[in-house]
Amino acid sequence: MAEPISGSIPLSALNPQYLHANSTSHTWPFSAIAELIDNAYDPDVNAKQLWIDWKRINDVDCLTFMDNGAGMDNEKMHQMLSFGFSNKQGVGGHAAVGLYGNGFKSGSMRLGKDTIVFSKNQDGMTVGLLSQSYLQAIGARYVVVPIVTFKKDGEDKFSAMPEHSNSLKAILEHSLFGTVEAVLSEFKAIDDGSAAAGQSCSGTRIIIWNLRRSGDGQMEFDFETDKNDIQIPFNDCTDGREGTSARPKSVPPMQYSLRAYCSILYLRPWMQIIIRGAKVKTQLVSKSLAHTITDQYTPQFLKQSIRIIFGYNTKSKEQYGIMMYHKNRLIRAYQRVGCQLKANAMAVGVIGIIECDFLKPTHNKQDFDDTEEYRKIKYNLGVKLKEYWEEIRYKRKAENPNSTTEVKDIEKTPDQQWDSEYRSCRVPEEPEEPGQEQPYEKTFKKQEKKKKEQQKRNRQMISEDTEQSQSPFATPVKESGTRQSTRAGLRRT
Amino acid sequence: MAEPISGSIPLSALNPQYLHANSTSHTWPFSAIAELIDNAYDPDVNAKQLWIDWKRINDVDCLTFMDNGAGMDNEKMHQMLSFGFSNKQGVGGHAAVGLYGNGFKSGSMRLGKDTIVFSKNQDGMTVGLLSQSYLQAIGARYVVVPIVTFKKDGEDKFSAMPEHSNSLKAILEHSLFGTVEAVLSEFKAIDDGSAAAGQSCSGTRIIIWNLRRSGDGQMEFDFETDKNDIQIPFNDCTDGREGTSARPKSVPPMQYSLRAYCSILYLRPWMQIIIRGAKVKTQLVSKSLAHTITDQYTPQFLKQSIRIIFGYNTKSKEQYGIMMYHKNRLIRAYQRVGCQLKANAMAVGVIGIIECDFLKPTHNKQDFDDTEEYRKIKYNLGVKLKEYWEEIRYKRKAENPNSTTEVKDIEKTPDQQWDSEYRSCRVPEEPEEPGQEQPYEKTFKKQEKKKKEQQKRNRQMISEDTEQSQSPFATPVKESGTRQSTRAGLRRT
Known part of the structure; x- marks a missing residue:
C-alpha cells in the first residue's frame, strides 16, 4: 500500500x-x-x-x-x-x-x-x-x-x-x-x-x-x-x-x-506582468495619497523600527485601511484598524502602508497567522492611525479655523504626481532603509500633552488655594499622600 | 524516489x-x-x-x-x-x-x-x-x-x-x-x-x-x-x-x-463535550434572544426556503451579526451583513441564525467558499435583517410613541427562559422542518407599501387637477407619454 x-x-x-x-x-x-x-x-x-x-x-x-x-x-x-x-x-x-x-x-x-x-x-x-x-x-x-x-x-x-x-x-x-x-x-x-x-x-x-x-x-x-x-x-x-x-x-x-x-501585488516591482497582451502598470500605493506622512513603530519583540506610511486615498474615500505587505508581497489589503473598526467615521479615507516581514502569512497568503505579534501590530497601527488622523485635522483647523469640511471630502490630488508607466523591474524606485528616517512631528500630540500638563498645574494651584478658601470649584483630591508629596515638590521650586 | x-x-x-x-x-x-x-x-x-x-x-x-x-x-x-x-x-x-x-x-x-x-x-x-x-x-x-x-x-x-x-x-x-x-x-x-x-x-x-x-x-x-x-x-x-x-x-x-x-459549536447537540472535567452546557443561541421572529428566504438557485431566526442579543448589544451554520456546525459567527456593515448604528445588537447546508465551507471551516451563492445569501440576509429591524422599531413606536430609547439599550430578558443544563445528546430539542412554517407578518413593510401607493395616488390626482388649474404644487411629470397612458388607464376605471 x-x-x-x-x-x-x-x-x-x-x-x-x-x-x-x-x-x-x-x-x-x-x-x-x-x-x-x-x-x-x-x-x-x-x-x-x-x-x-x-x-x-x-x-x-x-x-x-x-x-x-x-x-x-x-x-x-x-x-x-x-x-x-x-x-x-x-x-x-x-x-x-x-x-x-x-x-x-x-x-x-x-x-x-x-x-x-x-x-x-x-x-x-x-x-x-x-x-x-x-x-x-x-x-x-x-x-x-x-x-x-x-x-x-x-x-x-x-x-x-x-x-x-x-x-x-x-x-x-x-x-x-x-x-x-x-x-x-x-x-x-x-x-x-x-x-x-x-x-x-x-x-x-x-x-x-x-x-x-x-x-x-x-x-x-x-x-x-x-x-x-x-x-x-x-x-x-x-x-x-x-x-x-x-x-x-x-x-x-x-x-x-x-x-x-x-x-x-508587490510593493517594489521585480517582474513585468502582461495580462492578455497589455502590460500591467505598476502602481505605488504611497504615491497616490494626499497628506502623506511617514511614521514609525518599534515592536518590543523586534527591537527594530518599522516604517508606516499614512495618507488620504485620493481615488475613493470609501476605500480605506492598512495595506499590509510581507517580503514585498501584498497580504492584507484595506485592513481596518483602531478607530476605523468603529461606527464613528474616524479615519475614514485614510490608507496605511506597512511591510511586516516578521509576521507569518497563512496558508492562502491572504492573512497573517493570528499571533500575539499580529494582534499587537494591529493595535499599534490603530494608535498610530489615530495620531495621524488627529494631526491632520489639527493642522487643517490651524490653517482654516472656520472650515467644517472633512479632509476626506476635499482631497483629490496626490502629494506626488506619479507616472505609473512601468519603468524598471530590477531597480526599486526608492531604496528604502526602514528605521533610518525620523517619524513626522506630532504637533497635535505635543499640544495635547502641553494642555494636559497645564490643566494638571491649574488643578494643583486651585487645590492649594482650596486649602485656604475651600472653593467649591476645586477638584477633589483623593490620594492625599500623593498630593502632599506633589505640593512638597512644588514648594521646593 | x-x-x-x-x-x-x-x-x-x-x-x-x-x-x-x-x-x-x-x-x-x-x-x-x-x-x-x-x-x-x-x-x-x-x-x-x-x-x-x-x-x-x-x-x-x-x-x-x-x-x-x-x-x-x-x-x-x-x-x-x-x-x-x-x-x-x-x-x-x-x-x-x-x-x-x-x-x-x-x-x-x-x-x-x-x-x-x-x-x-x-x-x-x-x-x-x-x-x-x-x-x-x-x-x-x-x-x-x-x-x-x-x-x-x-x-x-x-x-x-x-x-x-x-x-x-x-x-x-x-x-x-x-x-x-x-x-x-x-x-x-x-x-x-x-x-x-x-x-x-x-x-x-x-x-x-x-x-x-x-x-x-x-x-x-x-x-x-x-x-x-x-x-x-x-x-x-x-x-x-x-x-x-x-x-x-x-x-x-x-x-x-x-x-x-x-x-x-453545534446547532443541535449530538455529543457531550467535557472540558477539564466539567460538562459543556449546550446553549441554543435562539433561546437567548429577545423579540425573536422567524423569517424565511428562498434562494433562486435552491428552490427551497431556508429558515432565518432574528432576535436581539440580551447579553451584549455589542456582539451582533449572523451565526451561520453548515450541517449543524458553526462556520461563521457574528457575520455582519447589510446595514450592520455601515457606520450608521442600524441593526446593532441584532443576531441572526441560519443553517446553510448548500454552501461549501473553506479549508479551515471558518468561512464559506466565496461563491455567487454565498454572496447572494449575505446580501439577502442584509435585506431580511433590515426588514426585521424596521419592524421591531415600528412596533415599539406603535406601542410607545414617545419613547426615544433604542431597543438594544433596554432588552435584557430573552423571550424564552432556557434551562441551559445539558439534556439529551440524541434528541434535538425541537425537530425543525424548514419551510413548513410561515414567516412573521411584516407590518412595517405593509404600512410602507400602503403609504407609497397612497402617495402615488395623491400625485396622480394632483397631476389631473393640474391640467385644469396649473397648480404650483403639482409634481412635474416628465414622460408625458407614460403619464397619458396612466391617465387613460385611470379613466377606463
Whole structure:
C-alpha cells in the first residue's frame, strides 16, 4: 500500500480528493492566481516577464501562465507536483515569497480541475500533469503525477526518455495535447517568450483547464467587460435581478480586476506582468495619497523600527485601511484598524502602508497567522492611525479655523504626481532603509500633552488655594499622600 | 524516489515541512480544536462523549482529546494519518461535518509539533504517530507515519504485530511513551472512558505535545484563569503593558473561551463535550434572544426556503451579526451583513441564525467558499435583517410613541427562559422542518407599501387637477407619454 522506506514504516498517502480539499483555502480566485504569479516572481525562477492569458485550446477555455524564468528539470517538476518541497531562498534584496511548497497545487486546483506544466531549461524539456479528471478516469487511490522529460536527439529533434513512456501515454491520453508534436509546440511558445526578452531559452508554461464554473454554469471570470483584463463579474448580490444594482463604491478595483490587483501585488516591482497582451502598470500605493506622512513603530519583540506610511486615498474615500505587505508581497489589503473598526467615521479615507516581514502569512497568503505579534501590530497601527488622523485635522483647523469640511471630502490630488508607466523591474524606485528616517512631528500630540500638563498645574494651584478658601470649584483630591508629596515638590521650586 | 504504481508514473510526494504549511490555515487555535471535535462528532465515529484535557505527561504539557466512539483499525489509522481519505456519510438526521480528509492533520499540527493517536475497537488496538520532531530527527525526506497494531495474545495480554516492529521502535524512541507498557496504559484510559458511558470498549485518544508557544515562550493557551476552561489569553493589544487594558466588550466569549465556543459549536447537540472535567452546557443561541421572529428566504438557485431566526442579543448589544451554520456546525459567527456593515448604528445588537447546508465551507471551516451563492445569501440576509429591524422599531413606536430609547439599550430578558443544563445528546430539542412554517407578518413593510401607493395616488390626482388649474404644487411629470397612458388607464376605471 505504501512505499517501504525507513524499514517498513508506512508513508503518509495522498488521495486524489485532497487536491480539491487543499484548494479550498483560496476563497477568492485572485488569491489562487497570485500563487502562480509568486512562483514566477520568486528568486529561484526570477522571471523577467510573466504572461497571463485566456485561451481556447481545442475549443476548451484555458488560463495560461507563462514566464521566462529559470525553468525546471525532472526532479524540480516532481517537487512542484508534490507537497511541501520548498527550498526557496532570497537573492540579494529579492526575498522569496513562497515558503510552504503548496502554492502551485492550491492555486491551480482552485482555478480548474486540470493543469499541465511545460518547463524548459538548458538541460532539456519536461512536462508534468496534475489532473483531477485523469485521476478520476483511472480510478486512482493515490495522487500520481505523470512527468516526461524530452532530451535533444539531434538538431532540433527531441524525444521522450524511454523510462517515461507510461507517463507520456497518460499525458497524451488525458490532457488537451494528444500528440507528441502538440506537446512539443507548447515548448516552442516558451522559446518565443524568452526570445522576446532577449534571454536564453528557458521558462515555464502552465495551462489550466476545466475552469471552475458557478452553480448555474457561468465561468467564474468575466473576460468580456475588458478585453485586456480578467475580472470577477458583479452579479453577486442581486439574486436573479442581474444588472439592476451597481458595484458598491466601497469595493476597491483590486477585488474584481486582476489588472488592478497585479498593479499593487508587490510593493517594489521585480517582474513585468502582461495580462492578455497589455502590460500591467505598476502602481505605488504611497504615491497616490494626499497628506502623506511617514511614521514609525518599534515592536518590543523586534527591537527594530518599522516604517508606516499614512495618507488620504485620493481615488475613493470609501476605500480605506492598512495595506499590509510581507517580503514585498501584498497580504492584507484595506485592513481596518483602531478607530476605523468603529461606527464613528474616524479615519475614514485614510490608507496605511506597512511591510511586516516578521509576521507569518497563512496558508492562502491572504492573512497573517493570528499571533500575539499580529494582534499587537494591529493595535499599534490603530494608535498610530489615530495620531495621524488627529494631526491632520489639527493642522487643517490651524490653517482654516472656520472650515467644517472633512479632509476626506476635499482631497483629490496626490502629494506626488506619479507616472505609473512601468519603468524598471530590477531597480526599486526608492531604496528604502526602514528605521533610518525620523517619524513626522506630532504637533497635535505635543499640544495635547502641553494642555494636559497645564490643566494638571491649574488643578494643583486651585487645590492649594482650596486649602485656604475651600472653593467649591476645586477638584477633589483623593490620594492625599500623593498630593502632599506633589505640593512638597512644588514648594521646593 | 516515488512508489511505482500505475506502471512507472511517480506518486505526488509529501515533505515533512508540509505538515506545518498545511496547518497554517487555522489562524485561530479554536478552529484547530474544532477539527478534532468534529472527528469525534461525525457519524463514522459517533462518540457519546468527548473529553478535552490539559495534562502533563513526563513533565511535558499536552492537550488530550478522548472519545468513546467507534475506534479505528490499522487501515483507518493510516487513512487518518494520510491526506484526503474521507468517506464520511450522514446517518439518519446526523450529517457528517468532515468532508476534506484533512481536519486531523491541519488541526493537530496547528496545536503542537507532535501527535500520537491511540485507538481501540473490538478487533484490537492501534497506535499511530504523526510527529514533526520525529521526522526532523530521522532526517526524513517524506512524511512517514509509524503505525502499530496490538492483537490479543491471551487473557488481558496484547502484543504488537511482528510486521510493525520498525514502527513500534520509532514510537517508543520518539514519543512520550518509552515502553510498551506505557503505550498499553493509554488504551486502558479509553476503556475507562467507554465504561463510564456504559458502552463497549472502543474509542480514540489523541495526545498532542510540543504545544505551540508565542515568540516570547508563552503557551498560547491560558489554563489558569478558569480551571475548567481552556482560554486564549488577553494580552493581545497592549504591547508589553499586559494587564493594563481589558478585553473589549465587543469580543464574544466564544472567541477566547473554549467552553463558550463548544456551547454553540453545534446547532443541535449530538455529543457531550467535557472540558477539564466539567460538562459543556449546550446553549441554543435562539433561546437567548429577545423579540425573536422567524423569517424565511428562498434562494433562486435552491428552490427551497431556508429558515432565518432574528432576535436581539440580551447579553451584549455589542456582539451582533449572523451565526451561520453548515450541517449543524458553526462556520461563521457574528457575520455582519447589510446595514450592520455601515457606520450608521442600524441593526446593532441584532443576531441572526441560519443553517446553510448548500454552501461549501473553506479549508479551515471558518468561512464559506466565496461563491455567487454565498454572496447572494449575505446580501439577502442584509435585506431580511433590515426588514426585521424596521419592524421591531415600528412596533415599539406603535406601542410607545414617545419613547426615544433604542431597543438594544433596554432588552435584557430573552423571550424564552432556557434551562441551559445539558439534556439529551440524541434528541434535538425541537425537530425543525424548514419551510413548513410561515414567516412573521411584516407590518412595517405593509404600512410602507400602503403609504407609497397612497402617495402615488395623491400625485396622480394632483397631476389631473393640474391640467385644469396649473397648480404650483403639482409634481412635474416628465414622460408625458407614460403619464397619458396612466391617465387613460385611470379613466377606463
